[in-house]
Each structure stands twice: as structure tokens, then as C-alpha cells.
Amino acid sequence: MNKIIFAFFLICIISVSKAQTSPKPAIGQGGKDLNNFSGDRNVRNDSLSSGSTKSTSTEGIKNLDAKITDYLIISHKNDTTYVDTTLTIQKEYKYNYLRKDEFNLMPFSNIGQTYNTLSNNFESVSLMPEFGARARHFNYMEIEDINYFHVPTPLTELMYKSAFEQGQLLDAFFTVNTSKQFNFSVAYKGLRSLGNYQNILTSSGNFRFTTSYKTKNNKYVANAHFVSQDLLNQENGGLTDENVLFFESGEEDFNDRGVLEVNFQDAQNILKGKRFYINHTYNVINKADSTSRNKLNVTHVMSLKDKSYLYEQDAQSDVFGTSFRPSNLRDRVTLEELSNQLQLNYSSNIIGDLQFNASHTNYNYGYNKLVVLNGNTITNRLKGDVVAVGSKYKKEIKGFNLLGELGVNISGDFGGSFLKATASYKINEDLSIAAQINHNAAAPNYNTQLYQSDYVNYNWKNEFNTVKTKQLSFNVKSQKLVNLTLDITTLNDYVYFAKDETYNNVKPFQNDESIRYVRLKVNKEIKYRNFAFNNTVMYQNAKDENQVFNVPQIIIRNTLYYSNHVFKKAMYLQTGITLNYFTAYNMNAYDPLLAEFYTQNDQELGGFPRLDFFVNAKIRQTRIYLKAEHFNAAFTGRNYYSAPNTPFRDFKVRFGVVWNFFL
Numbered sequence: 002m003n004k005i006i007f008a009f010f011l012i013c014i015i016s017v018s019k020a021q022t023s024p025k026p027a028i029g030q031g032g033k034d035l036n037n038f039s040g041d042r043n044v045r046n047d048s049l050s051s052g053s054t055k056s057t058s059t060e061g062i063k064n065l066d067a068k069i070t071d072y073l074i075i076s077h078k079n080d081t082t083y084v085d086t087t088l089t090i091q092k093e094y095k096y097n098y099l100r101k102d103e104f105n106l107m108p109f110s111n112i113g114q115t116y117n118t119l120s121n122n123f124e125s126v127s128l129m130p131e132f133g134a135r136a137r138h139f140n141y142m143e144i145e146d147i148n149y150f151h152v153p154t155p156l157t158e159l160m161y162k163s164a165f166e167q168g169q170l171l172d173a174f175f176t177v178n179t180s181k182q183f184n185f186s187v188a189y190k191g192l193r194s195l196g197n198y199q200n201i202l203t204s205s206g207n208f209r210f211t212t213s214y215k216t217k218n219n220k221y222v223a224n225a226h227f228v229s230q231d232l233l234n235q236e237n238g239g240l241t242d243e244n245v246l247f248f249e250s251g252e253e254d255f256n257d258r259g260v261l262e263v264n265f266q267d268a269q270n271i272l273k274g275k276r277f278y279i280n281h282t283y284n285v286i287n288k289a290d291s292t293s294r295n296k297l298n299v300t301h302v303m304s305l306k307d308k309s310y311l312y313e314q315d316a317q318s319d320v321f322g323t324s325f326r327p328s329n330l331r332d333r334v335t336l337e338e339l340s341n342q343l344q345l346n347y348s349s350n351i352i353g354d355l356q357f358n359a360s361h362t363n364y365n366y367g368y369n370k371l372v373v374l375n376g377n378t379i380t381n382r383l384k385g386d387v388v389a390v391g392s393k394y395k396k397e398i399k400g401f402n403l404l405g406e407l408g409v410n411i412s413g414d415f416g417g418s419f420l421k422a423t424a425s426y427k428i429n430e431d432l433s434i435a436a437q438i439n440h441n442a443a444a445p446n447y448n449t450q451l452y453q454s455d456y457v458n459y460n461w462k463n464e465f466n467t468v469k470t471k472q473l474s475f476n477v478k479s480q481k482l483v484n485l486t487l488d489i490t491t492l493n494d495y496v497y498f499a500k501d502e503t504y505n506n507v508k509p510f511q512n513d514e515s516i517r518y519v520r521l522k523v524n525k526e527i528k529y530r531n532f533a534f535n536n537t538v539m540y541q542n543a544k545d546e547n548q549v550f551n552v553p554q555i556i557i558r559n560t561l562y563y564s565n566h567v568f569k570k571a572m573y574l575q576t577g578i579t580l581n582y583f584t585a586y587n588m589n590a591y592d593p594l595l596a597e598f599y600t601q602n603d604q605e606l607g608g609f610p611r612l613d614f615f616v617n618a619k620i621r622q623t624r625i626y627l628k629a630e631h632f633n634a635a636f637t638g639r640n641y642y643s644a645p646n647t648p649f650r651d652f653k654v655r656f657g658v659v660w661n662f663f664l
Contacts, residue, residue, distance in 0.1 A: 067153035067663075075149040075213070075224070077280065084156065086661050088573055088619040090526075090535050090560060096162070096626050096657065098170060098192065099140055104537060104558055106139075107583075109643045110258075110650040111196030112164050113203030114234060115139060115591065117598065117644050119556055119583055120520060120539060123470045123490045125441040128389050128410050128417035129362060132336050133448025134310040134596035137232055137272040142207055144278055144304065149213045149224045150176040150186050155664040162626070162657030164194035165650070168203075170657075176211075185212040197258040197651065200237040200266040206230065223281035233271040236593035238264030238320050239646030248648055249639045258651070267315035270596050276306040282346075293350050300344040308336045312454075312594050321456045321594055322506050330455040332594070336447065337365045353396030353403075360389040362413075368453045372460050379462050383451055387413030401426050415444040416467050425476075435476040442467045445496035448595065449509035458506035459594060465511050469493040484524040492516040497549050498592065498599035507592045507599045510549070517544040518552075535560040549600050553583040553607055562615075573619040581611040591644045598644070606642045611649075622661040629654050 072084035094102045098112050105120035115136040132138075150156070160172040169192075176186035190207040211226040240248060244261045255261060279302070286297040312332045317324040324330055342360040367382035391408030402425045409418040419442070425435035444450070445465050453460050474488035495512040522539040539556040562577025585608035589598040612633040618625045634641065634652045641649040 071153045072156055072663075073151040075151065077145055077147060077149075077224070084661070086619075086622045086624075088575055088617055088624050090533070090562060090575070092624065093560075093575070093579075093615060093617060093626070096659070098162075100160075100172070105539070105556065107588075107643050108649070109201075110165070110198060110648060111201045111203055112168075112170060112194050113140070113192045113205055113232075114196075114201065115596070115598075117589055117591070119553055120541060121518070121552070122488070123441075123492065123518075124421075124437075124439045124472055124474070124488075125443070125470065126406060126408065126419045126421055126439075127441070127443055128360075128408055128419065129338075129364070129387065129415060130444040130450070131446045132308050132310070132366075133334070133446050133452070134270070134272055135446065136591065136596045136598055137234070137270065137310070140205060140207065140232060141230060141272065141274065142209065142228055144276075147209060147211060147226045147228065147278070149211050149226075150184050151213065152176055152178050152184065155662075157662040157664070159660045159662075160657070161659075163655045164192065165197055165653065166195035168192070168194035170194075182217060183212070183214050186210070198237065198240075198261065198648075199259060199263045200235045200268070202235040203233065205232040219287060220284050221281070222284070223279065225277075225279040225281075227275075227277050229275045231271060231273045233269060234593075236268040236270060237266060238268070238318070238593060239591070239644070240264075240648070242646070245646055251639050258648075264320050264646075265314070265318045268313065268318075268593060270310065270312045270593060272308070272310050272596070274306065274308040276304065278302075278304045294348060296346070296348040298346050300346060302340075302342040302344070304338075304340045306336070306338050310334050310596065312596070317456075322458045322504060324456045326455055332454045332456075332459075334366070334368055334448070334453070339363045353394060356393040358391050358393075358408075360387075360391070360408075362387045362389070366447045367451065370453065372453050374457070374460055379453065379460055380451070381453065383414075383447060385414050387415055387417075389417070417443045419443075431481050432477075432479040434478075437472075437474045437476075439472040439474075440470070442469045444468075445509070445511075448597070449496050449498075452595075454594065456506070456594065458501070458504040458508075461508060463509060463511075465496055465509075466494040468496055480526075486520070486522045488520050490518040490520075492518065492550070495550065498595065498597050499549065500599065500601065507595060507597070512547055512549050514546045516550050518542075518550065531565045532561070532563055535562070548587075548602050551587040551589065551600060551602070553586040555582075555584045557582045571620065574616075575618070576616040577614075579613045579615065581613075582609075583607050588642070588644060591647060601645060604645050606640075606645065609641045610637060611641070622663065624659040626657045626659075627654070628656075 070083050073081055074083060075081050097103055105118065106116040107119055108116050116139050155175070155177040158174045162170045164170055172188070172190040174186065174188040176184060178184045188209040192203060192205045194203050196202060208229045209226065213224050215222040241262050241264060247255045248261060280300065282298050282300040284296065284298045286295055288295045310333070314330040316328050317330065340360065340362040342358055344356055344358040346356045348354045363386050365382065365384040367384070369381070371381050372379040387410050389408055389410045394405045396403050404423040406421045407419065410416055420440045421437070423435060423437040425433060427433045445468050449463060449465060451462050470490060470492055472488055472490045474486065477483065477485040493515050495516055496509055497512065498507050498509055500506065501508050519542045520539060522537070524537045526533055526535040537558045541552045541554055543550050543552055558579065558581050560577055560579040562575060564575045566572070567574050585605045587602045587604065588606040590601045591598055610633060611631050613628055613630050614632055615626070615628040617627070630653045631650060632652050643649045
């Protein structure tokens with residue numbers, strides 16, 4: 002909590018020490034969605050891109066010629082967009098803990114808890130297994146989640162949102178260019194929320210520091226970041242079976258969710274991680290003009306990460322079976338990984354963009370103890386080195402944009418390979434089409450291969466085959482017609498968690514049958530004057546003989562809303578109602594010891610509507626959000642769950658604000 006308050010006041014002091022004034026109006030429309038600062042291209046309410054709110058003061062502005070399009074956001078792939086302060090329906094969808102669209106996610110009752118995944122995208126170019134505790138990773142910021150900046154004047158963003166009982170969410174960000182060559186940014190997202198049920202307190206912190214540098218002649222360019230993250234959740238194992246009935250009864254005595262009994266009240270898990278990353282390039286040849294280009298550069302990418310996952314419980318619980326000790330149970334696993342990649346990049350009009358790369362990864366995953374179970378010793382470490390090679394190619398041919406990428410592990414204990422090819426074509430300014438094929442083979446996550454615990458039945462060492470995925474996808478984008486995505490995926494040797502009926506514990510298994518998974522997602526917004534009806538529908542079908550991969554057949558989100566300038570255009574107002582719905586299915590259950598979801602086929606959940614009423618407003622660079630979440634909870638039935646024995650949140654009114662300062 003002290004970290005949140007300190008970060009908030011530090012950035013406030015930096016920001017408000019000068020007048021809050023806007024850059025000159027920009028020409029054109031807002032940038033595409035790249036991160037929290039940007040939205041869609043409909044900037045009808047962007048005060049920085051219209052002349053209606055031009056600054057009347059120049060005090061404190063370092064660059065009077067600055068435009069909104071000069072505030073650049075650069076991704077880890079060097080894709081560039083710019084800051085967008087608009088208020089759109091996409092901003093409403095992303096105004097949450099993750100600051101991402103949660104269309105395919107089902108949140109738990111307390112902010113900061115995990116999410117049940119309703120739809121899966123198996124596109125991947127990863128050659129290494131992932132760290133376990135995947136249920137804790139929704140808010141864990143990976144390399145692709147970190148952006149870099151180039152700004153003409155200092156930029157600050159403050160985001161606040163109320164939480165559930167004794168807490169709040171704050172995301173504070175500041176960036177500045179000390180010169181045209183050097184930029185740095187510092188940010189901290191902090192959360193604390195008690196929640197409405199027993200023992201579900203959440204407390205998390207995401208610290209980010211980025212820096213960018215380039216020489217005056219652009220011979221050398223570097224982007225680097227450091228992140229430090231800690232995500233803590235108290236765990237209660239869900240409601241007891243008896244209290245599930247009390248919850249569904251709707252009796253007034255149980256409206257105070259704190260009186261409902263849970264499986265245990267003495268457990269918590271925490272995911273911690275630190276990462277240092279640098280991507281720097283030396284341009285050997287850098288010749289380009291309006292008619293031709295000839296570029297050759299050498300790039301080095303390094304990532305050093307240190308992760309740990311800890312599960313603690315005061316006393317043994319029968320939910321997980323017998324334990325080696327009766328009290329003070331503590332399971333801790335760590336991963337240290339150092340990765341280096343060397344790239345040779347060449348670009349010309351004739352050949353296109355071509356890259357060859359070689360990578361080396363050193364990994365050390367495991368525990369600081371050995372386990373002897375039934376006379377067998379379970380090793381405590383997976384460690385070694387993996388060498389990989391790969392290439393990329395990009396070329397535009399007669400209007401078609403072609404992109405190819407491949408990689409393969411050539412040495413080490415983990416096999417892996419991937420192939421990705423994309424072809425896209427822009428028919429006109431509104432309509433574009435694309436097709437993509439993706440093939441990936443990679444080792445399953447570390448915690449499926451090796452796990453140790455103070456609980457006897459949560460100890461294993463497995464030798465699984467690589468998990469193989471093949472995906473074919475098609476995409477159509479058109480604001481006038483429809484946005485459509487179709488992907489067809491085949492999964493072989495799929496690894497999943499499920500209950501072992503012999504010992505009644507959760508453990509990993511490998512499927513011996515192929516799974517065929519089809520998704521069709523359609524989005525269309527219909528507008529009439531100041532009213533709009535935004536519709537997103539997804540159809541899913543999983544052909545799985547063993548029933549180890551379960552998803553709802555239909556996911557729906559419909560928003561009917563009104564937008565207009567009010568009070569002589571001093572404020573932009575947006576208000577409406579959103580319906581979220583998915584069909585009932587065998588929803589995955591949650592295991593708090595592993596921080597993993599597991600397959601279950603005993604109970605169908607879902608099939609309940611979630612209605613939210615929102616009123617959002619924008620005044621200059623400030624966006625205000627007010628929402629009545631799940632306001633239908635009291636009159637559409639108490640059958641709303643995020644996972645078995647884990648109810649979704651009740652009706653709650655929440656408030657928040659996003660405030661940009663351009664100094």
C-alpha cells in the first residue's frame with residue numbers, strides 16, 4: 002500500500018508542478034491500439050486532435066510546436082503508433098485491471114484474482130516451455146507487454162479504479178525525453194482489494210522502467226527495460242458444497258458473502274519476477290530515400306529473468322490430501338533464464354526484409370530439496386542450455402504483404418520448432434483480408450514436467466512429448482461491412498491438468514488423441530446518429546474424444562450506447578448497457594495450490610447474463626468512468642460462477658478516472 006501511495010504522489014508532484022496544457026491540435030486521427038495509451042481510429046472526441054479545446058496558456062510547454070502525433074509509442078517489434086486520449090467503446094472494454102479487452106475471460110469475484118479462459122488462441126512462436134502457475138500470469142507483464150516512448154514534452158498518465166472492500170487500483174506512468182536521442186519512462190501499477198468472500202485478499206505491484214537511446218546519426222539504437230512484479234492472492238479453495246446451496250438460495254441472511262464458509266482460510270500464493278531486457282542494433286549500412294533502400298544491421302537481444310512461485314498454508318487441508326508435515330506447508334519453485342539472440346538483418350527494395358538469427362538460452366528451474374516418494378527419488382532441477390536458429394522474411398509483392406518466420410532448437414534437452422507464414426491484401430481503404438498458417442512444437446510447461454510439494458500427491462517428474470499445434474486462420478477487417486476472424490487448430494499431445502481419481506488430486510496428463518478446435522468471431526457496430534450498437538459473437542467447436550478440452554459454444558457481447566458532446570461541447574458523454582453471455586459448458590475448475598485450471602466433466606456452468614450499465618465522460622484529457630456492474634444479479638438467478646464452487650461478483654457500482662498530463 003505504501004508503494005502505491007508513494008508512486009502516486011511522486012508522479013503527481015512531477016506532473017502538476019507545471020500547468021496542465023495541451024499540445025497544439027494534431028492533423029488527422031488517433032493511432033491504432035498498441036497499449037493503454039491508444040485506442041481506435043475514431044477520434045471524434047479527442048481534444049488533442051480537434052481545435053475545440055486549444056490551450057490558452059503556454060506556461061511550462063517546452064515545445065510549442067508539439068502535436069499529439071509526436072508522442073510516439075514503440076512496441077518491442079518496433080511498430081509505432083501515438084498517444085490517443087479519445088473516449089471510445091474500445092476504451093470502455095479495456096478499462097479494467099488488465100487494461101485489455103476481457104471478451105474471452107471470465108473474472109473471479111475480486112479484482113486481482115485469476116480469470117477462467119473461455120476461448121484459446123494457440124498461435125505461438127515459442128521454442129521454450131513456460132513457467133507454471135499460469136493462472137497467476139494474466140497480469141504478469143511479459144516482454145511484448147512493455148512499450149518504449151519518444152515524446153516532445155513530458156507525458157504522465159494516472160489511472161485509478163475503485164476495488165472491492167478496502168482497496169483501490171492505481172496505474173501511474175511518466176515519460177520524458179531528455180534529448181532527441183534519449184528517453185526514459187517509469188511506471189507502477191498497484192492493487193489492493195479485500196474482496197467480499199473470506200480470505201481472497203489480493204495485493205499486486207508491477208514496476209516498469211524503460212529507456213531508449215539512439216545516436217545522432219542513427220548508427221546505434223537501443224531499447225531496454227527492467228520490470229519487477231509481485232502478485233499475491235489469498236486463497237480459500239472456493240465455497241464448501243453446503244454453502245454453495247446457501248449462495249444459490251438467495252436468502253437475505255447470506256447476502257453478506259463473508260458469512261459463507263470456504264474450504265480453508267489460511268492459504269496464499271504469490272508470483273514474483275524480475276526481468277532485464279535489452280534490444281540494441283548497430284546499422285552497418287543505412288541508406289534510404291523516397292525511391293530505394295539498402296540497409297544492413299546487426300542486432301543483439303538479451304533477456305535475463307528470475308521468477309518464483311510460492312504456495313503457503315498454515316495447516317494441512319483434506320482438499321489436497323495427505324502431507325509430509327501437519328503445519329507450515331511451503332512450496333517454492335524458481336526459474337532463472339538467460340537468453341541471447343544475435344540477428345543479421347538486410348533490407349532492400351528488390352529482396353525485401355530478410356533476417357537470420359541464432360539464440361542461446363540457459364535455464365535453471367527447480368527446488369532446493371529432494372523428494373523421496375515410495376522409494377523413488379524425484380529430482381529437484383531441470384537445467385541446461387538450448388541453442389536455436391531461425392529466420393524471418395517480409396516482402397510486398399503487387400499489393401500482397403508476405404511475412405514468413407521459422408525457428409528450430411538444434412541442441413539441448415528441449416525439442417522445439419515453429420513456422421509462421423502470413424499473406425495480407427488491402428483491397429481499399431476500408432477493406433483488408435489476411436490468411437495465416439502457424440505450426441508449433443514445444444515442450445510443455447515446466448510445472449507439468451517437474452513439481453514438488455509438501456502435499457504427498459503433488460510430486461511428480463514426467464517425460465512428456467512436445468505439444469504440437471497447427472493453426473490456419475483467416476481475417477477480414479472492414480468498418481463498413483464486418484470484422485471477421487476464423488481459425489482452425491489441431492492439437493496433438495496436448496498436456497492438461499485434471500483430477501487423478503485414484504488419489505483425488507490434480508496432476509498433469511498428456512492426451513493421446515488429436516483435438517480439432519474451430520473458432521469464428523464476428524464483430525460489427527451499427528450506428529444511427531448518436532446511437533451505436535456494438536456486437537461481438539464467437540462460435541466455438543472442439544472435437545475431442547477424450548473430453549479434456551472444454552469451451553463454451555457461444556460467447557456474446559452486445560453494447561447499446563449513446564455518445565454526444567454536452568455542455569456546449571465542454572464534455573463528451575458516452576453511456577449505455579453491455580450484455581455479456583456464454584453458453585453453459587463443463588467449465589474448468591481452479592486449483593490454488595498449483596495456481597492452474599484443470600479439466601472437469603461433472604458440472605456444467607454458465608448460461609447466465611451479465612448486464613453492466615455505464616456512464617463515461619471526457620473533459621479535456623481526463624476520462625471519467627462510472628459503472629454499475631452485474632446490476633441484474635438480484636433478479637436473474639444466483640447461478641453465476643467463475644469456476645466450480647467459485648461465485649462471480651455481485652452487483653457493484655465502481656468509479657474510476659484516467660488522466661493525461663502533457664507538460
